[in-house]
Amino acid sequence: MVRMEKPAQSVDPAESFTFSPTVPQAQVATQPVNEPIFQAVANDPVVTKTAVPVPSILSMVDDIPSTDKHGVMAEMMGCEANYLCAFPYKEGGEQVRSELTGRYTSEVAGAQYFNQEALEFAKTRGVDPGKLPDALKGKGFDGESAALIKQELSGQVKAYFASAQGSTNPLKEKLSQQECDRFIDLIGECQAEGSLGKVSAGDVYRLASSNLNLLALQDRAAAEITFGEHGVRHLVGHNIMVCEKLSDQLQAQGVNVSAKDRLILHQAMLVHDMGYAVDNCRGDMAKNGIKTQDSGHPLLAGRYVRERLQNDGDPLNAVFSPEDMRLMHRCVMFHDMDSQGKSGVKLNMTAQPNELERQQNLESITRLADNSHALDDKVSDILYRHPAALKTMRQIKTAGEVGDQGKVDQLRQGLRDDLDARSDLSADDKAALKMAVGQMTAGEYEFSARRLVGGKPDYAIDPEGNITITLRESPIHKQIAEVSGQEPLKLLAGYMQDLSGVRPQIDRNTRQVEAGNLRFELKPSDQLDDYQKAVAGVMLDDQQFRGWAVRDADLGKTQKALSSLIDGAGQLNDQQLRQQAAVFLDSVDAPRAQLLQALQSYRGEVVSERRDALHATT
Amino acid sequence: MQRLDQWLAGYQLPAPTDPLYSIELANLEVLRSFYALLALTGDESDPVSAVRRHLPDFPDFPLSGSATGPLVALGVARARGPVVDLKRQLLESLNAEQAAEYLVINEQSLV
Numbered sequence: 001m002v003r004m005e006k007p008a009q010s011v012d013p014a015e016s017f018t019f020s021p022t023v024p025q026a027q028v029a030t031q032p033v034n035e036p037i038f039q040a041v042a043n044d045p046v047v048t049k050t051a052v053p054v055p056s057i058l059s060m061v062d063d064i065p066s067t068d069k070h071g072v073m074a075e076m077m078g079c080e081a082n083y084l085c086a087f088p089y090k091e092g093g094e095q096v097r098s099e100l101t102g103r104y105t106s107e108v109a110g111a112q113y114f115n116q117e118a119l120e121f122a123k124t125r126g127v128d129p130g131k132l133p134d135a136l137k138g139k140g141f142d143g144e145s146a147a148l149i150k151q152e153l154s155g156q157v158k159a160y161f162a163s164a165q166g167s168t169n170p171l172k173e174k175l176s177q178q179e180c181d182r183f184i185d186l187i188g189e190c191q192a193e194g195s196l197g198k199v200s201a202g203d204v205y206r207l208a209s210s211n212l213n214l215l216a217l218q219d220r221a222a223a224e225i226t227f228g229e230h231g232v233r234h235l236v237g238h239n240i241m242v243c244e245k246l247s248d249q250l251q252a253q254g255v256n257v258s259a260k261d262r263l264i265l266h267q268a269m270l271v272h273d274m275g276y277a278v279d280n281c282r283g284d285m286a287k288n289g290i291k292t293q294d295s296g297h298p299l300l301a302g303r304y305v306r307e308r309l310q311n312d313g314d315p316l317n318a319v320f321s322p323e324d325m326r327l328m329h330r331c332v333m334f335h336d337m338d339s340q341g342k343s344g345v346k347l348n349m350t351a352q353p354n355e356l357e358r359q360q361n362l363e364s365i366t367r368l369a370d371n372s373h374a375l376d377d378k379v380s381d382i383l384y385r386h387p388a389a390l391k392t393m394r395q396i397k398t399a400g401e402v403g404d405q406g407k408v409d410q411l412r413q414g415l416r417d418d419l420d421a422r423s424d425l426s427a428d429d430k431a432a433l434k435m436a437v438g439q440m441t442a443g444e445y446e447f448s449a450r451r452l453v454g455g456k457p458d459y460a461i462d463p464e465g466n467i468t469i470t471l472r473e474s475p476i477h478k479q480i481a482e483v484s485g486q487e488p489l490k491l492l493a494g495y496m497q498d499l500s501g502v503r504p505q506i507d508r509n510t511r512q513v514e515a516g517n518l519r520f521e522l523k524p525s526d527q528l529d530d531y532q533k534a535v536a537g538v539m540l541d542d543q544q545f546r547g548w549a550v551r552d553a554d555l556g557k558t559q560k561a562l563s564s565l566i567d568g569a570g571q572l573n574d575q576q577l578r579q580q581a582a583v584f585l586d587s588v589d590a591p592r593a594q595l596l597q598a599l600q601s602y603r604g605e606v607v608s609e610r611r612d613a614l615h616a617t618t
Numbered sequence: 619m620q621r622l623d624q625w626l627a628g629y630q631l632p633a634p635t636d637p638l639y640s641i642e643l644a645n646l647e648v649l650r651s652f653y654a655l656l657a658l659t660g661d662e663s664d665p666v667s668a669v670r671r672h673l674p675d676f677p678d679f680p681l682s683g684s685a686t687g688p689l690v691a692l693g694v695a696r697a698r699g700p701v702v703d704l705k706r707q708l709l710e711s712l713n714a715e716q717a718a719e720y721l722v723i724n725e726q727s728l729v
Contacts, residue, residue: 546714546717550709550712550717550720551709554651554705554709557647557648557651558648558695560644560647561641561644561645561647561648561695564640564641564643564644565641565644568637568638568640568641571637572637572638572641576638579686579690580638580641580645580686582686582690583645583648583686583689583690583695583696584695584696585696586693586696586699602697605697
């Protein structure tokens with residue numbers, strides 16, 4: 001239930017955003033008024049303070065888009081309120097809602113705090129995103145200044161991704177440079193199509209530079225964890241690329257996708273996963289490992305977008321209108337599920353989409369792009385940059401299951417030592433990846449290994465708006481399953497469900513599946529890509545490791561069955577216990593206590609055998 | 619593996635509310651794992667024949683009902699015994715493709 005106080009009647013548009021040093025201090029309020037709209041009262045959020053009028057019936061704001069700034073901010077707030085109150089949490093229920101409320105209402109999740117953190121991060125790389133180069137001062141945005149901006153950004157890309165004080169990552173350097181160039185080109189295209197007002201070169205520079213800064217910060221935060229990838233490879237290498245591909249496909253079918261539409265998609269994608277990087281998520285993951293910090297993360301990014309709109313001095317407002325920001329906010333808020341908590345993909349194929357159709361198309365493109373990135377190249381940085389870590393994770397899985405914490409620690413330390421020995425990683429890369437090593441647990445392995453069953457999706461849109469997604473099955477997925485104990489088909493079915501909302505029945509002979517308005521085609525691939533080659537090299541070519549993994553999987557099953565009986569024995573009568581114990585014991589003609597002791601002893605033997613075999617392989 | 623599905627079709631689990639449910643489920647997984655090994659390494663039409671190819675005098679075991687019955691008769695989940703030895707032999711004899719198939723089958727959900 002939401003209780004709402006009487007909303008404020010006006011807003012000071014120049015409040016908390018301080019990202020740009022060019023904003024005169026006098027315009028910046030000393031006390032930010034864009035405080036979160038909820039108090040962190042567990043399970044009973046209360047609207048306490050608003051910077052703009054808030055509609056009294058939240059459910060109505062979805063239906064009545066406003067194009068003026070105050071109206072848009074009100075709609076954004078309503079959208080966030082609805083999300084927090086009605087979002088169908090899949091796991092964790094009220095506990096998750098309570099934790100999310102706490103994070104959402106925290107000062108550290110605000111734009112002001114986050115942007116300050118980003119600026120400090122930039123300083124460690126020798127970059128000052130807010131300092132306007134002299135050559136751009138007083139200039140309008142045109143072809144000449146665009147070239148200068150690209151040149152400036154190129155130096156910053158190097159500082160972030162090709163320098164001793166930053167990261168040394170050629171792939172991310174290339175992707176970031178491509179994104180900077182494309183973003184500037186798109187602004188030029190917006191200017192040409194008339195969707196951009198008068199904008200200065202300084203504003204464009206400050207926006208693009210701050211975007212690069214945010215990208216690099218999110219990338220650093222993503223490298224510290226084992227929970228998939230939310231850095232440059234995800235944001236740019238997959239999501240933005242897919243947005244462009246889908247936009248191209250729509251245009252090829254005669255549907256208008258403007259340069260501004262594309263720019264909105266770029267900007268939305270650059271910030272959509274900021275919920276992972278905000279201090280109270282990032283810090284909690286580093287301290288406590290992965291729990292439920294990802295639940296509801298779009299809400300935190302939504303708050304960020306809204307608070308930037310709120311600040312007239314933010315360069316975002318020089319390039320994007322309030323209506324653009326409204327669409328961007330929706331793409332961010334609903335990047336994984338629509339406002340009804342469903343996968344919601346609907347492409348409108350009219351030549352000139354109306355307001356609602358345009359909104360649906362942009363949201364659908366966002367969800368298609370984001371939800372289709374779940375397979376091999378979504379693995380975390382530690383696995384992507386150091387594939388041998390997968391082997392260590394498999395060993396940690398067994399060490400954890402047999403309760404050998406000393407071995408877990410030893411395996412982690414060995415991996416840290418291997419990272420330290422890498423000459424191609426910068427000190428900062430090593431520091432981030434070693435943080436991720438600290439999070440490796442028994443359960444972590446399965447989550448990561450199952451991503452390796454396939455990847456590299458391709459997309460085709462037909463004239464009716466039906467979408468075909470072609471997935472290339474990894475030629476090594478069976479072998480990965482061999483050592484990981486994973487079922488590839490189950491993962492693929494889940495992947496299709498996330499995208500379409502329908503869980504299809506597939507088997508090993510399935511080559512094509514219809515699910516909702518999506519069609520999936522599975523294309524076996526005979527060739528390994530570079531990453532798969534690396535995985536195959538470190539894991540699958542090692543015969544001794546494979547032999548150990550197969551035997552260990554068998555023993556693990558016996559251990560699990562024994563534990564199931566021992567744990568459930570309290571609910572069985574003597575006859576039932578005797579009957580079940582006979583599965584594992586040669587003789588069951590003994591009192592209850594003795595039987596249980598024998599079962600525990602046998603489980604101990606199985607655990608010892610697994611432990612000894614693990615020690616023999618490492 | 620159509621044959622494996624046929625071999626397992628007769629076995630049943632108790633109701634999910636039954637205290638034996640999770641125990642029987644874990645047992646069925648152990649049985650399925652062994653049957654998969656047999657199916658991958660031979661072409662017999664039923665599990666009894668498949669076991670008897672290696673252990674000719676092995677007695678009959680139930681092909682339906684609870685998974686606990688055949689596991690008790692086979693002794694495949696115990697520390698030692700003729701079927702345990704057979705399982706180890708079969709595991710070691712798997713080529714890379716069979717081993718991959720075995721574990722993929724092994725991990726498919728039963729419920």
